[in-house]
Amino acid sequence: MIIKNVKIFQEDHAFHAGVIYLQDGMIEHIQPESELDGAEPIPQEGEQVIDGRGCYAIPGMIDLHFHGCMGSDVCDATEEALHTIAKYEASIGVTAISPATMTLSGDELVHVLENAASYKKKMAGAADAAYEAELVGINMEGPFISKAKKGAQDERNIIPCDVELFYRFQRAADGLVKFIGIAPEEPGAIPFVDAVKDEVSVSLAHTNSDYEHAMEAFSHGANHAVHLYNAMPPFTHRAPGVVGAVADNPHVMAEMICDGVHIHPSVVRATFAMLGKERMILISDSMRAAGMPDGRYTLGGLDVDVKGNRAILVSDGALAGSVTTLPDCMRTVVQKMGLPLETAVAAATENPARSLGIYDQQGSLTAGKKANVVLLDEDLKLVAVVKDGVQIA
Numbered sequence: 001m002i003i004k005n006v007k008i009f010q011e012d013h014a015f016h017a018g019v020i021y022l023q024d025g026m027i028e029h030i031q032p033e034s035e036l037d038g039a040e041p042i043p044q045e046g047e048q049v050i051d052g053r054g055c056y057a058i059p060g061m062i063d064l065h066f067h068g069c070m071g072s073d074v075c076d077a078t079e080e081a082l083h084t085i086a087k088y089e090a091s092i093g094v095t096a097i098s099p100a101t102m103t104l105s106g107d108e109l110v111h112v113l114e115n116a117a118s119y120k121k122k123m124a125g126a127a128d129a130a131y132e133a134e135l136v137g138i139n140m141e142g143p144f145i146s147k148a149k150k151g152a153q154d155e156r157n158i159i160p161c162d163v164e165l166f167y168r169f170q171r172a173a174d175g176l177v178k179f180i181g182i183a184p185e186e187p188g189a190i191p192f193v194d195a196v197k198d199e200v201s202v203s204l205a206h207t208n209s210d211y212e213h214a215m216e217a218f219s220h221g222a223n224h225a226v227h228l229y230n231a232m233p234p235f236t237h238r239a240p241g242v243v244g245a246v247a248d249n250p251h252v253m254a255e256m257i258c259d260g261v262h263i264h265p266s267v268v269r270a271t272f273a274m275l276g277k278e279r280m281i282l283i284s285d286s287m288r289a290a291g292m293p294d295g296r297y298t299l300g301g302l303d304v305d306v307k308g309n310r311a312i313l314v315s316d317g318a319l320a321g322s323v324t325t326l327p328d329c330m331r332t333v334v335q336k337m338g339l340p341l342e343t344a345v346a347a348a349t350e351n352p353a354r355s356l357g358i359y360d361q362q363g364s365l366t367a368g369k370k371a372n373v374v375l376l377d378e379d380l381k382l383v384a385v386v387k388d389g390v391q392i393a
């Protein structure tokens with residue numbers, strides 16, 4: 001396949017006019033427009049050519065924290081739910097996913113993870129694999145979190161850190177668990193970090209931690225923060241909390257829900273400036289109502305009312321995930337929050353790929369990487385999605 005007349009987002013974090021050549025599901029070559037000297041690229045016989053007509057070409061996006069969409073949730077623990085989620089995400093340009101589990105009981109989580117592992121096995125080499133986002137990981141948002149900052153997580157299932165249980169999860173998932181969320185102030189949290197940090201990224205999630213406890217966890221090897229600002233103490237001048245500790249640890253990457261509901265635009269801008277754009281990961285944190293009409297849904301077994309772009313727990317009014325998508329968050333930070341497009345694209349592609357440890361295979365438009373390309377027009381509306389070298393939208 002040839003994708004011509006596009007502005008290509010490249011590893012220098014700038015757009016360059018050129019042509020993308022795809023072969024056997026991989027990026028074969030990127031040709032700068034200057035090399036063409038006004039000539040048209042010549043397709044081989046039968047080769048598909050997409051004329052991008054000046055569109056932006058960006059890598060397939062990667063959402064490493066969301067729960068579901070289109071009425072399905074990863075915690076439904078069915079193969080159909082994962083097909084529904086992965087098809088929808090691919091159709092909107094999210095070509096790799098690491099969905100998040102809620103705080104369920106240990107046995108329920110094992111079941112969810114076994115289902116994810118068996119789906120992954122089934123999709124490897126499947127004829128229609130290009131039409132579904134690739135399952136590259138699972139982000140466990142609990143059960144080792146804090147009741148004080150439970151947010152929309154079911155308090156009855158919150159338990160202390162348990163190394164053995166974590167390894168039971170990882171075996172059930174066949175190694176798919178990429179992030180395990182913990183509250184570092186809870187008993188046993190620091191020995192837990194020591195025990196699992198080489199197996200999984202330890203993230204601070206749903207925590208009431210102060211600055212000191214968060215610093216300790218990061219110094220022991222925790223390296224990720226789940227939806228920064230949400231479900232943690234605020235960042236204030238005498239009590240900088242988890243946010244301050246993230247800022248002080250250059251090896252830590254931070255998720256942010258930039259749907260315009262969860263975090264004020266000024267705080268989004270300030271945080272990109274404070275942490276540096278290399279450490280920021282846009283996530284949707286969407287629940288099953290994303291892509292669906294307003295109404296009553298469930299998240300982690302709790303009832304949630306969805307109206308417009310807000311999802312609220314029926315029991316106490318807490319925000320319960322989002323109903324946005326990753327491409328919408330990317331558009332929001334550019335069009336409503338004033339961040340540069342290049343910064344937003346990297347935070348939805350390269351940075352999550354690095355955080356997941358898959359940047360050698362995807363997350364940039366580079367020869368030798370997977371042929372996952374998304375075309376956006378000047379208004380950042382979706383024009384086309386190519387996954388594994390196949391045009392799927």
Ligand SMILES: [Zn+2]
Nearest residue numbers: 100141285321
């Ligand atoms: Zn979540």
